[in-house]
Amino acid sequence: MLDTEPDLSDFSTIDFTNGAVAAVSGGSDSTALLLLLKAHLDRSAPTARLLAVTIDHGLRPEAAVEARAVAKLCAERGIAHRTISWSGAKPSTGLPAAAREARYRLLAEAAQAHGIGVIVTGHTADDQAETVLMRQARGDGRELAGRGLAGMAPATLYDWRIWIARPLLGVRRAALRAFLRHEHVGWAEDPTNTDAHFERPRIRAVLGEDRGEQRFAEAISLAGRAASEREQLGRRAAALIQKFASQPAPGLIRLDPGFANADDTQAAVYALRVLLAATGGVALLPHQERSEALFAQMRAGPLCATLSRTVVDTRRTGIFLHRESRDLPPAAPLAAGLWDGRRRVTEAEAITLDDSSGALLIAPLGAAAAAKRSAGIGAPASLVRAALAAEPALWRGSECLGFAGDATTAAAIAVSPAVAPFARFLPSFDLVLAGAVAELTGAPPVPALPSGRHSAG
Ligand SMILES: Nc1ncnc2c1ncn2[C@@H]1O[C@H](COP(=O)(O)OP(=O)(O)OP(=O)(O)O)[C@@H](O)[C@H]1O
Numbered sequence: 001m002l003d004t005e006p007d008l009s010d011f012s013t014i015d016f017t018n019g020a021v022a023a024v025s026g027g028s029d030s031t032a033l034l035l036l037l038k039a040h041l042d043r044s045a046p047t048a049r050l051l052a053v054t055i056d057h058g059l060r061p062e063a064a065v066e067a068r069a070v071a072k073l074c075a076e077r078g079i080a081h082r083t084i085s086w087s088g089a090k091p092s093t094g095l096p097a098a099a100r101e102a103r104y105r106l107l108a109e110a111a112q113a114h115g116i117g118v119i120v121t122g123h124t125a126d127d128q129a130e131t132v133l134m135r136q137a138r139g140d141g142r143e144l145a146g147r148g149l150a151g152m153a154p155a156t157l158y159d160w161r162i163w164i165a166r167p168l169l170g171v172r173r174a175a176l177r178a179f180l181r182h183e184h185v186g187w188a189e190d191p192t193n194t195d196a197h198f199e200r201p202r203i204r205a206v207l208g209e210d211r212g213e214q215r216f217a218e219a220i221s222l223a224g225r226a227a228s229e230r231e232q233l234g235r236r237a238a239a240l241i242q243k244f245a246s247q248p249a250p251g252l253i254r255l256d257p258g259f260a261n262a263d264d265t266q267a268a269v270y271a272l273r274v275l276l277a278a279t280g281g282v283a284l285l286p287h288q289e290r291s292e293a294l295f296a297q298m299r300a301g302p303l304c305a306t307l308s309r310t311v312v313d314t315r316r317t318g319i320f321l322h323r324e325s326r327d328l329p330p331a332a333p334l335a336a337g338l339w340d341g342r343r344r345v346t347e348a349e350a351i352t353l354d355d356s357s358g359a360l361l362i363a364p365l366g367a368a369a370a371a372k373r374s375a376g377i378g379a380p381a382s383l384v385r386a387a388l389a390a391e392p393a394l395w396r397g398s399e400c401l402g403f404a405g406d407a408t409t410a411a412a413i414a415v416s417p418a419v420a421p422f423a424r425f426l427p428s429f430d431l432v433l434a435g436a437v438a439e440l441t442g443a444p445p446v447p448a449l450p451s452g453r454h455s456a457g
Pocket residue numbers: 022023024025029030053054055056057100103120121122123127
């Protein structure tokens with residue numbers, strides 16, 4: 001064991017059977033992560049593969065030099081390393097979010113290409129405190145006690161396919177730096193970390209002031225409480241979904257009328273928000289206040305309203321949710337990825353896109369084709385047709401070949417429901433809730449956590 005190794009018991013809760021990708025920027029936290037993880041694997045899983053990956057976003061000239069320094073360190077320590085460049089077009093607005101999205105995509109692709117089962121990042125307790133304080137400053141906590149303030153989860157499922165673990169979330173940055181100094185290993189300082197134009201460095205500076213340690217402790221304790229509240233609320237909402245929700249036809253959710261009278265109003269509103277976002281294909285949950293108002297209307301009597309791109313239609317037989325017909329995606333060539341935020345297209349490469357009879361397109365089934373389909377059971381025919389009309393279908397010119405993913409087209413393409421609010425990032429706090437929505441909609445089950453500790457049960 002390395003003699004100044006900080007207490008890193010969290011490594012032992014991660015399953016490294018299928019190896020690990022260590023995301024290493026070259027900063028102190030991820031450099032320490034790399035060395036500590038290597039020591040842990042050498043000790044307890046010597047056959048497990050370790051691949052260090054550095055993403056060069058192409059945004060700072062020093063990034064290439066930093067990546068080479070990581071490569072050199074890896075070569076010295078016998079660790080496989082890859083530098084991957086983000087070569088795509090860079091947006092003029094929302095650059096940090098786009099860079100983050102690209103970073104996780106590239107890390108996931110690297111893991112998949114090497115058959116590796118988990119990505120680990122160097123997020124620390126300091127990052128956690130900063131995140132919570134930033135969210136508090138933005139007022140995220142008002143929305144729902146326990147959600148925004150939970151901070152970063154110990155594990156997050158990316159793109160519904162690979163887990164990102166954060167084993168250093170309980171470790172202070174200062175301890176990691178002390179460890180690196182002791183090991184005589186240097187690191188790169190990212191100038192944006194101290195640039196007061198950015199929110200995080202400003203918060204970081206506050207944590208370094210007189211009452212910084214106290215504020216740090218308060219933020220971490222708040223995050224812990226908020227995380228367990230969020231998890232509990234998610235479980236209660238999941239139970240309501242299991243009890244009251246069904247899917248009579250693709251894209252159509254039916255809530256039993258008893259849902260509107262559920263005693264646990266807080267959980268019912270939360271379940272409603274998640275179902276609205278999932279049905280509409282929207283990543284962000286609809287506003288708390290608007291959702292509360294909608295729920296109150298549901299209690300009061302029949303209604304037909306739209307929220308989060310979802311039509312809510314109450315009938316004698318139930319409360320029905322389906323994607324509204326406005327702003328559906330236009331016909332487009334098949335491509336792997338999320339379609340309308342709510343359907344996941346895979347294996348699209350198997351299609352011959354430009355055959356002689358015209359390119360295959362993915363587009364909504366549309367009202368005319370939906371009218372020819374037989375109605376579902378347990379739902380008004382008009383609502384089944386409205387839901388089906390918004391389902392993705394394969395087209396050649398004006399000829400509809402059938403639902404994308406149907407038996408007739410399945411050989412070439414796979415389309416499965418995506419649980420929109422969690423399709424890109426599913427924090428382990430929300431595992432049970434996301435699992436309930438997946439079961440309801442027929443989405444693939446959530447892949448098992450890379451550890452036994454944060455179990456979905
Ligand atoms: N360029 C990079 N290459 C590889 N890994 C990176 C890179 N940048 C960040 N990471 C990984 O992400 C962790 C957090 O980094 P940082 O705090 O700079 O990113 P962030 O954008 O705040 O985090 P998040 O990705 O969660 O938003 C690092 O410890 C490292 O594991």
